[in-house]
Amino acid sequence: MGKKRVAIVGTGQTHHKSxxxxxxxxxxxxxxxxxxxxxxxxxxxxxxxxxxxxxDHFEGINYVDCWxxxxxxxxxxxxxxxxxxxxxxxxxxxxxxxxxxSGLFEKVLIIGWEKNSESDTTGAITTAFDPxxxxxxxxxxxxxxxxxxxxxxxxxxxxxxxxxxVSVRDRKHAVNNPYAQLRKEVTIEEVLESPMLSDPIHxxxxxxxxxxxCAVIMASEDVAEKICPVPDWIWGTANxxxxxxxxxxxxxxxxxxxxxxxxxxxxxxIREPRKELDVIELYQPYSFAGIxxxxxxxxxxxxKGSEYIWSGATDMGGxxxxxxxxxxxxxxPIGATGLIRxxxxxxxxxxxxxxxxxxxxxxxxxxxxxxxxxxxxxxxxKKKPE
Amino acid sequence: MIDQDLSKVTPQVYESKxxxxxxxxxxxxxxxxxxxxxxxxxxxxxxxxxxxxxYVPPRKNxxxxxxxxxxxxxxxxxxxxxxxxxxxxxxxAIPDPVPVVFALVKPDGADTAMLHRIGDVDPEKxxxxxRVKPRFAAERKGxxxxxxxxxxxxx
Ligand SMILES: [Zn+2]
Numbered sequence: 001m002g003k004k005r006v007a008i009v010g011t012g013q014t015h016h017k018s019x020x021x022x023x024x025x026x027x028x029x030x031x032x033x034x035x036x037x038x039x040x041x042x043x044x045x046x047x048x049x050x051x052x053x054x055x056d057h058f059e060g061i062n063y064v065d066c067w068x069x070x071x072x073x074x075x076x077x078x079x080x081x082x083x084x085x086x087x088x089x090x091x092x093x094x095x096x097x098x099x100x101x102s103g104l105f106e107k108v109l110i111i112g113w114e115k116n117s118e119s120d121t122t123g124a125i126t127t128a129f130d131p132x133x134x135x136x137x138x139x140x141x142x143x144x145x146x147x148x149x150x151x152x153x154x155x156x157x158x159x160x161x162x163x164x165x166v167s168v169r170d171r172k173h174a175v176n177n178p179y180a181q182l183r184k185e186v187t188i189e190e191v192l193e194s195p196m197l198s199d200p201i202h203x204x205x206x207x208x209x210x211x212x213x214c215a216v217i218m219a220s221e222d223v224a225e226k227i228c229p230v231p232d233w234i235w236g237t238a239n240x241x242x243x244x245x246x247x248x249x250x251x252x253x254x255x256x257x258x259x260x261x262x263x264x265x266x267x268x269x270i271r272e273p274r275k276e277l278d279v280i281e282l283y284q285p286y287s288f289a290g291i292x293x294x295x296x297x298x299x300x301x302x303x304k305g306s307e308y309i310w311s312g313a314t315d316m317g318g319x320x321x322x323x324x325x326x327x328x329x330x331x332x333p334i335g336a337t338g339l340i341r342x343x344x345x346x347x348x349x350x351x352x353x354x355x356x357x358x359x360x361x362x363x364x365x366x367x368x369x370x371x372x373x374x375x376x377x378x379x380x381x382k383k384k385p386e
Numbered sequence: 387m388i389d390q391d392l393s394k395v396t397p398q399v400y401e402s403k404x405x406x407x408x409x410x411x412x413x414x415x416x417x418x419x420x421x422x423x424x425x426x427x428x429x430x431x432x433x434x435x436x437x438x439x440x441y442v443p444p445r446k447n448x449x450x451x452x453x454x455x456x457x458x459x460x461x462x463x464x465x466x467x468x469x470x471x472x473x474x475x476x477x478x479a480i481p482d483p484v485p486v487v488f489a490l491v492k493p494d495g496a497d498t499a500m501l502h503r504i505g506d507v508d509p510e511k512x513x514x515x516x517r518v519k520p521r522f523a524a525e526r527k528g529x530x531x532x533x534x535x536x537x538x539x540x541x
Contacts, residue, residue: 019411023411023413024410024413027446073449118409118410131400135403136400
């Protein structure tokens with residue numbers, strides 16, 4: 001716990017699309033920022049500091065904190081950039097939380113964005129890997145995920161049909177989310193018949209490439225409830241990185257999630273996450289993760305994830321809905337993706353999630369995932385933390 | 387048995403094989419400016435309705451007031467040199483033969499300057515406050531080098 005308790009008091013996001021040729025990056029950012037300010041009924045003059053980030057190398061613009069000030073409102077304000085690969089959005093949320101919790105800044109604007117349409121995703125992602133050992137034998141981001149899926153399948157005997165059920169869930173949920181890029185239901189058969197990208201991952205098992213931005217405003221306990229009648233309190237955060245070389249990763253088990261979730265739930269007093277949590281926004285870039293990673297989070301015992309998914313428990317109306325927004329499979333502006341998870345849980349806690357609202361959300365979890373299996377996790381709550 | 391003396395090892399070095407083919411959308415606002423120079427040889431700016439600042443390059447919103455810049459105004463073609471330097475050493479980043487005059491020029495009617503080149507003049511004769519105007523390229527493609535350079539207004 002920091003010096004100050006911290007709450008989200010406003011969120012905003014763009015209507016995410018595969019291409020936004022009508023705006024440049026600054027203008028895209030500005031859309032999300034103005035929506036967040038409007039949501040909190042604040043103006044840019046109320047903001048004490050800004051944290052912004054996107055994926056390194058994705059747009060080839062490496063001083064985004066400066067370059068984006070027209071859109072971010074950062075002109076002549078304290079602004080820093082954070083970028084941690086796939087987890088960028090959730091790291092932004094954790095960084096903003098630290099700034100407010102420290103007592104040094106009262107109201108912080110947090111911005112994640114990406115124009116994935118402007119680069120070659122695989123080329124850019126390859127720069128995240130070791131140049132001597134991994135790059136020369138690299139086969140793209142999907143292959144890394146696929147290797148995890150294979151390892152888990154071999155251990156527990158699940159199939160791509162089980163994973164497809166996760167994709168069917170998220171794509172169905174996305175229909176309720178006006179901001180999601182892909183809003184079309186699919187069937188299990190359609191997932192299984194879609195092209196095989198990297199065994200065992202089919203095209204409809206994975207996330208798209210998206211242009212979009214998200215902004216979140218965090219405020220200290222001194223002002224949060226004056227700004228927002230039902231703010232979303234951040235109960236705690238945790239993050240873990242696990243490897244230097246890809247061969248260091250324990251594929252099939254995601255140790256970073258297990259370790260980060262254990263810390264988060266221990267320090268916030270959560271004993272039975274499955275019973276105590278009301279919603280999860282999981283940074284889940286492919287369907288198999290929807291099974292493997294909720295086991296690592298401690299929602300369900302190892303090996304039981306698939307059965308839990310098939311039971312409908314994680315669908316809207318189930319005991320613990322996961323990804324009411326449609327999640328990453330429906331929408332993936334990478335530098336914003338983790339922050340969208342955070343904003344979506346905030347909307348659930350605030351009761352502002354519209355058609356994708358889960359009733360009576362008191363506690364929720366948002367996560368971020370990066371490249372080769374590192375994890376960020378945040379616990380959100382309606383009640384002010386102790 | 388392998389010789390264990392690491393001082394006899396020559397470290398290997400690898401060259402990057404990664405190429406990232408970026409493309410950047412200019413967006414509607416910048417495109418309106420770029421079409422103006424390409425099709426009509428005109429400079430257009432956006433103006434903030436609140437503080438009246440007039441922006442080149444045109445901004446969709448005023449960075450200070452944080453409101454949409456709804457108004458378009460034609461600026462220039464006359465412009466003033468705000469500051470400059472003469473780059474005399476060839477560099478990979480400079481696509482033209484040196485010396486080149488690298489300058490900030492403020493078109494008449496604009497509150498901001500744009501980065502460009504001064505040409506058609508002995509570099510020793512360029513000065514701050516000098517009056518210049520754009521010289522447009524014969525073949526124009528909708529990018530900033532459709533203005534070949536700024537040249538002395540009297541000349
Ligand atoms: Zn203004």
